[in-house]
Amino acid sequence: MGKSYHAVKWAESTGSPLTIFTSRRELYGQYEKWCEEQGLDYLVLPAFHHECETIGEDHPIEGRIDDLYESGISGAEIHREAKRYFGRDLPCQLDGPCQYMEKREFDPENYDVLIGHYLQAHNRDYIEERYVAIDEFPGDSYFFEPTHNEATRAVSNYLRAEDTLPFENWKDLHRRHDNEEHETVVSEWKEEMGFYSHRDTRITLQRSPHFHAHAPLLTHAAIEFDLLENEWEYAELGSGRVAVRTPEDEWTILIPPPFYAAESVVALDGTPTIAKWRMVLGGDWIEHEEVLDSDEEKREYLGDVLGLKIKQTDAGAKPYQSGSHVNVDSDGALLESIHEEEGSRPAVITSKQAKEQYKSTDVQQHVEVAEHYGNLKGSNKFAETRLGAIIGSPHPPEGEAVIRWGAIDGEAISRKVGEDGRVTKGMNLDFGGYGNALFRDVVEKEVLQAIMRFSRTPSEDEHGATVYAHTSRLPYWVEADERLEVNTWSKGMVEVVGAIRDSEKWPDGEWKNGEIAAETSVGDRQVGELMKELDEEGYVTHRRGGRGNAYHWSNERLDEFSRYGRVV
Template identity: 30%
Template sequence: MSNKKSNHKVPTNSSINGLKQVRKRVVSHISDALTGNDAVLLEALPATGKSRGLVKAIEQTGEAVTVFTQRGRKEQYAQYKQWCDAAGLSCKVIPSADETCPTFQGDYGEDQQRRVQKLRNAGGTPRRIHRHVDPPCKTEGDCPYENALDFTPADYDVLVGHPTHAYVKRYLENRIPVYDEFPAGAYLEKIPDTPSAITDFLGSHNLPYQDFHDLLNGRTDPARRRKALRKLSSTQLMDEKGLFQEQSPAVHKLAGLCVLTLLEGEDLGNGWEQAILGKWKVGVYDQGNADIYILNPPDLPETILGLDGTPTESMWNIALGLYDRRQRRLNPRTVLNKRERREYITEIQNIRIIPTTTHVRPYSGVNTNPKRDAALLHEVEMSTDGDVGVISSRQGIDDVKSELDSFGNWKSTHFGNLIGSNNLGNVETGVILGSTHYGDEFVKRWGALAGESIKSNGKQGLKKSYGEFGDEILRHMREHRVLQALFRFGRMGTPTTVYVDTAAMPNWIPVEANPRDTNITPWKSAETRFDILTHLQKQSQASTGKISKKVGCSSQYVRDVLNGYAKKGIVEKRERPHEPGGAIIWVDQSSDAINPYGEVVLPDHRKATRYSKLRPYSNTKERVGNSPPPSLGSLRKKREQKKMGEAQKRMRRWSRQNEMERWYWS
């Protein structure tokens, strides 16, 4: 495909007039949120410039801001620093022990590294760990991490750090916290080895239970429960100091809250319990796995801003401890309405979305389909003149790489590495394989945090439902993840085609083909047909009888198969010379171009007038005529010509490729 930017303009009846206007609107919304006295959740689709727009809004409003993001520190944090420097804003990246402390980095050996990491996993903060255990990085003076912490936040317009830095009050004092993308599990902690943590806490605090199992079975005894609650009311339930005791150190900082979760828990009737643990804290207990999760969000100021390309409002409120505080919930706002979002995809980002299946195809664990994926990827690669980008689960990527003879000129990433990723931004043909599903327990866990009893209806695919609240969580982990994947390709406004091999897309997404027109059949499911074509290719021409005898199937089946391929131009049906009476011979035409992984027919693009933008990053507009999608046949010819290299072969295949083109578009 061409690397030139599209030279179409947005229709005159459109309310958005190019990417520059969209990004100005983003800055305006962010500025309003920063200067208001409200908690705001702003929806701005990917590639609308949320992060850079935030810096511009800070420049315009003069507000002091702390940005929290979970993206890759070095890439994203350095980008914020660069933008701030260009805008004349002072910016400080909050230090991380993993990047500045030699002990955490393993410079003093794996044993020392495991020692400090174990304490952190038990709830200890790196700063307190340095204060109490004297790691080897302090033998020659202060640790570089401690030195880096010695700064005054008020000296900086912008602080940038991880969401867990919000626990430090001085990073929020007289500043507005801004969350760049969903903080997910930043404040939700799964307690490692819950039974051991609880047993340790019970033994060290003289509670009327011997161990985890005694607590679990005896918590229904009113007298024992009252005695335990009285004891807990005068006990420090979040005891970080206990981690550093020389004798019998605590197993986990939050073990006391785990005990309270079991004592106060309300059975939701779906294998989960929920307990309100005090100010914004919630504990949930997974009865089936004996796991406890503690939600412990920081104390945030009145003005909060959340930025998200695909927000789920209820999950944001839960994560920040605002779900039950009805006077304090995030106020949802959106940059683009539903019609504008469609225009943004098709007219400004210039993305053509080609669905290739009517099934959800959840990829979780080992549940993948590498043979189907290989057939689709090979067909897409042969139909484009450039790199192909692939997004799937981590296992899906590994499996299809193993299935293919070579991974070609492809770039890939997995669903868990999408937010803020631009490594596929210059790829103009993309394929999304499958969708994400973290399992029923993921949905139940987030429901339990809100006190909702979530149950699956037991159905599969698009008919699967967890009820009104649970379906919001389902869309978050499935449809929203696919939507994020769509925007990873061709982020420079160049014409981009994305083949989506899952039906898990938001229903407002504009598509340009009917997925029912797609056929993807791995040869494993059609081995005999593949054997027929392979034999004909080797022989160049053969009779029905010879093929039938060689392959081991009936002559009628051979005729049916080859008649079908004759209509598609793959083989030619000729009468035998000097043998009247209807005797025929089959002649190979294009079977060397047959997909070696399966039989694939991709759907037609819809024939429609296309509009886009001449220069997405400027105000220049120009109207041109229609912009039909690139001809699949012409792209296939270009690919074949480049691979053959010899002029005679190119001429010999010219007519055959035309036949293939007519077949694909028939």
């Protein structure tokens, strides 16, 4: 629908200042091109790890910089206070100011459009009194995820310097924080923290090996944690900030940027999960505008507007994230069939693990180019590709993709137990209503987004694409134009055909079951059954005669026999 382009077009037509946040620097170029076409003054926001010459140049000090940055000290603060932190200037400052710091010296009012990464939304100067567009869901960009040891050490270090709270260290706080005698003191401390004063930058603390600027927020979370029914813990910290903790004591802190400072914010997402957007933006004030508000309109959009023809197999869920369930034979049968049927090789979207397994087999010769799900956000790589295959569905760790997001919303989510008493899985996987919505967000919607990556740019003589979906994980409203069944050959069948095609009598001779069995690990009787199957499929013909009225098999079209299987 061109939503990204039209955000820039809106800035040109209204004259309003716009800031765009997206996922990767590779996507900035497209925005720069659009701004130039519209005659807009734009600036790509300077990024610490990209602009600073000290980073990535194998300087001995780089590791110490990274440690300090991970402790919550900003790149700008590291440069401004380099002598305090390191006793000397940074290598990038020896011949004058660092180019990163120089590029930060600009007035946002001088630019119609600012372009940057999701994380840069934390800098209030980039959003204040500007309109903001967030291109696609930012995922976990606004998460801070310390380990248990990092969090508890930071809290203990903070408590040693914080006289207001009556706790000596993490263990003392964990044991006594909810005692009534401390209620007044703790309440006063929380009030003094204020909405966004969650950082501690005291010089004395920064010299500690366990310093962390987010220690006040971690301490606040430790005081507020409540136990959910699934053994996760949840703490509401104000201003949209939320902390959750797993049963294994791994922490996640959600810190939304100060979007309240913007004139307004638009979230661009073709397949949104509203609850997750509400969480990452830090408020309940989202207005959801559906462009296509019925299932019929959505189907018309896929078929008539995008020109997509979807052919879907009966493959089931095919969760391919881990790589342990990749079925190379089934995938090969489909890709080989597509190659033969369409006369060209498809572009493939699958998991990173499946891509690697294809490279070590004959499957790769039926793939034009492959990409994995994790590298698709905002990508136009297949914008002019007319033939594609989506193989398998993404299935990220449930703790991160479903249970954690539920916990951040204060909901306890876990897999349901079926009527047979077993935990649900496969196409019967069930997390309950809200949990299923979160799961669909990272599975069914990702598969649909992958399909819609094809043929986004029509040409003069071509429009649309044919896309094969080798997974059943599609939104319920999507209706395939064609249903396919993929059947793979058994190991014995491959051996039998190989023996025939390798024999001296190939291709015009005759073969009996015993002759074939002698060249394979398959017995006479099983060879007979496999040859009858080939006969039914039209690959061979037979006559009967001689001793015992034996079968004599002849080649009909075994040269067309596919390596992996067949598609019906």
